[in-house]
Amino acid sequence: MRDFTFFNPTRIEFGKHKESHIGQYLKSSASTADLILYGSERVKKNGLFDRVAASLQEQGITFADVGGVISNPLISRVRDAVKIAKEKGLQAVVAVGGGSVLDSAKAVAAGAKYDSDVWDFFVGKAVVEEVLPVFSIMTLAATGSEMNMAGVVTNDETRQKYPIVSPLLFPKVSVINPELMASVPRDYLAYSAVDIFSHCLDLYFTAGYLPEFSAELIESILKTVMRTTDALLKNSDDYDARGEFAWAATMALNGNTFAGVEGNTYDTHMIEHAMSALYNVPHGAGLAVVLPAWMKDIKNQMPERFERFADKVFGVSGGDASIAKMTEWFSAIGAPVTFAQAGLAADAVDPIAENAFGNAKLWQMDTLYPQQRIADILKLAVK
Amino acid sequence: MRDFTFFNPTRIEFGKHKESHIGQYLKSSASTADLILYGSERVKKNGLFDRVAASLQEQGITFADVGGVISNPLISRVRDAVKIAKEKGLQAVVAVGGGSVLDSAKAVAAGAKYDSDVWDFFVGKAVVEEVLPVFSIMTLAATGSEMNMAGVVTNDETRQKYPIVSPLLFPKVSVINPELMASVPRDYLAYSAVDIFSHCLDLYFTAGYLPEFSAELIESILKTVMRTTDALLKNSDDYDARGEFAWAATMALNGNTFAGVEGNTYDTHMIEHAMSALYNVPHGAGLAVVLPAWMKDIKNQMPERFERFADKVFGVSGGDASIAKMTEWFSAIGAPVTFAQAGLAADAVDPIAENAFGNAKLWQMDTLYPQQRIADILKLAVK
Structure with a gap:
């Protein structure tokens, strides 16, 4: 056995209807205005977005939302979301989607607390020192991002697909409800x-x-x-x-x-x-x-x-x-x-x-x- | 799959010589005066206690120590340690030993922040609401206490062996150095x-x-x-x-x-x-x-x-x-x-x-x- 450090503070909420409690989970981080990040408009059509929104509203939490995160997510979209988070002074990021959305959310969480360009973290020009707390509601299981400290994003200008890594980026709470994954193609x-x-x-x-x-x-x-x-x-x-x-x-x-x-x-x-x-x-x-x-x-x-x-x-x-x-x-x-x-x-x-x-x-x-x-x-x- | 919550914030530091960094681990909880709890005098004779003490001193952390925790640990000894922790205003508990010492340390951590008798937590008369942070250096592997939220202590008057359980009782950091376990009988x-x-x-x-x-x-x-x-x-x-x-x-x-x-x-x-x-x-x-x-x-x-x-x-x-x-x-x-x-x-x-x-x-x-x-x-x- 080689020496190791094991540390994983993410709380997993696994099971049916757990996404309807996301407002309570957020409340424990004392946030009052959050960013909901998502991918395709499917989550708006199938009612998931509304359930999440209702849960936030129940707890008196306001939110902005940014959609359109794609598979192999792009830093350009992350930058858009960072701008909104900064302008509105948002206090937490809630990812509703699969690994691409959550990886983007981690980048947004770091970028929102950083004065320069968020890509700096990916190329080793800066180290993550402060983040917005990240929460996730997973609609696809694959990347493991829901319980780890990394995210991978592609720079659409330089064609570099690089990771951002920091122990600050463990999600606070991740919801894994298998029912939300039943429609994965x-x-x-x-x-x-x-x-x-x-x-x-x-x-x-x-x-x-x-x-x-x-x-x-x-x-x-x-x-x-x-x-x-x-x-x-x-x-x-x-x-x-x-x-x-x-x-x-x-x-x-x-x-x-x-x-x-x-x-x-x-x-x-x-x-x-x-x-x-x-x-x-x-x-x-x-x-x-x-x-x-x-x-x-x-x-x-x-x-x-x-x-x-x-x-x-x-x-x-x-x-x-x-x-x-x-x-x-x-x-x-x-x-x-x-x-x-x-x-x-x-x-x-x-x-x-x-x-x-x-x-x-x-x-x-x-x-x-x-x-x-x-x-x-x-x-x-x-x- | 049934619904579940998984949450385990304990950091494990596994490997050789890790106990010599305990002062740094404690420092991250900003404590300046701690309680070292241990069992048999063996840890004083074999140098382990001195290494732990030196690591605390390096970080400017003072400490009191209480030994004599036995297998099937007793609430009477826990009460002794709670008294000392309260009198001296200690800020963290470091268990050096096996599961019995750590289980006692968890009880001490809860008792030190409670106005009445610590046994109340074991019989359901009170719920743990505040604790001193708990750290451990394990000399025996068995109970799993190093990475969970429970402890078991025996009441020597009533002959009840009961558990104390609270998510606040996960150790902050547990050191598992297999070399420290080589002398287990x-x-x-x-x-x-x-x-x-x-x-x-x-x-x-x-x-x-x-x-x-x-x-x-x-x-x-x-x-x-x-x-x-x-x-x-x-x-x-x-x-x-x-x-x-x-x-x-x-x-x-x-x-x-x-x-x-x-x-x-x-x-x-x-x-x-x-x-x-x-x-x-x-x-x-x-x-x-x-x-x-x-x-x-x-x-x-x-x-x-x-x-x-x-x-x-x-x-x-x-x-x-x-x-x-x-x-x-x-x-x-x-x-x-x-x-x-x-x-x-x-x-x-x-x-x-x-x-x-x-x-x-x-x-x-x-x-x-x-x-x-x-x-x-x-x-x-x-x-």
Whole structure:
């Protein structure tokens, strides 16, 4: 076991109708005027926005609202929201949506308390020192953002998809109501499953030391994701499956899998963020392309761990068989596993590799991942 | 998945030498004069107390210290410490020891901010509204107290072993340094293993609804405990085993196993607390006697879950075989599994059942556990 700090102060309110209590949760932070951030207008049409608004009004909390946050969220929209939050002196940010909305909300929360441009936090020009408290009501489970301290946003001018990270950015309260996720489209359910896989496997296959307990926790999350995704594709109203899927997403990136682990990195995320930044590929779709290719590249470096993965998760033997099984499952649930299936041309390899190498430099992984190696990995996914 | 709230703000500092930073951890709570609570004088002889004291002094923090907290800690000693904390206006409590010391520290933290007798919190006469911040440096892993909001203390006059519970009682920071646990005697290692088993199995075998993910997490904790206990009995200096054991103890009772679970209760604890209260049996030793007997009593109520337990944890089939295997393992590691082995006479059954029925009433479990049923369970352990 390696030394670690575990700290996660987010309160999770899991279950039916919990979003209707958001006003009370906010009240405990003594805010009187808040920003509601959301994505598509669907939340206004399906009544969710109104329920949230009513709960705030019940507690005497006024609010402004900003919508239009998109998948692979943009810093331009974050800047719009920061401006409104500053002008109106808002005191908290409530994200109503999926990971993109919440990641944007975290950026808004930091930007609203900062005198210069919020992008500074993403490129290491400034450190987050003060934030508005963040709350979330999740309508999609995938990123784990509801219980961690990071957010990822794309700069639409520089085509950089970068993270903002600070312990101040743990949401105060996150609502996970599986019923709000019942209308997630099938393709986004698949992308979400792959995102969770990637959060787990980036750790599993890069850790220099992986405690048995962490390995078992990850294997359990992966099996939960496969079991519940299959169940949801058969019956999208399966509440228990939806709930277990959502909790698996949270557990995959809330710190528990990292306890005692040494030396893990986010290799597939480093590569995929370039795909999303350049070609606006949905994050989970890009990961479905990158993850099998990356695993083929590294499988001979840790044959024992691949053997374990093959046995415990897929009941097969060997790295090749496990990668084949995983890829087959990604395809079966409707995730793209090649450049072509993701709508990418073969000549996108070099631009993606170049952009990803920028991430590698920022994340201090450029020695391990020269641009050529990234291109070679991507080529394994061009079929 | 049933509705739940997950909230656990304790920061865990895990690893070597972390206790030497306790002064900095305290400083973040802005305290200038603290109470150090400890158990046996061993911590003064082996240098741990001095390291803690030096770390406080480095940060300009003065302190008073109270020792002598015993296994099955007493409210009389808590009252002594509360008196000192009030007289000196101390601002934080630092527990240096195992679960008994930390549980006492939690009671002291609540008592120091309360005008009347601290026992009121245990019997439901008062609700905790304000506390001193609690910090801990663990020298034994078992109770999970380092990352939860409860403490258990015995009233030496009334022979009641009761809990104090409040979300205010989560420790601010808990230090888990496996090296500090290397000198735990073999019998207490065994008792600790059984305590963790009991935290897991009270949940596993009482939950009306147990999500697959929770079941797997519990099975993983149990297997970790068996593997690492066996390793530590061979080599008490096995750092990784000690660390994994400690983290399994924390994970068994920090809320993760409870997510989405319905209707779990603490049946073996309800019964065992009576043994400790009346006959000062070490908690884990008492549980080793109670747990197999209780499982025999309930095994026909949930044959499927026993079948699963048998298969996943012991690789056998059926409730009887799993109970036999578990009991065998308890014996092998040196835990008592009968009244006689625990130093209890057969005629202790009725007094224990009567005392435990008091717990049942306090915990609103008296309909399910009439005194006669508790006596019948206990008789299964009289051999």
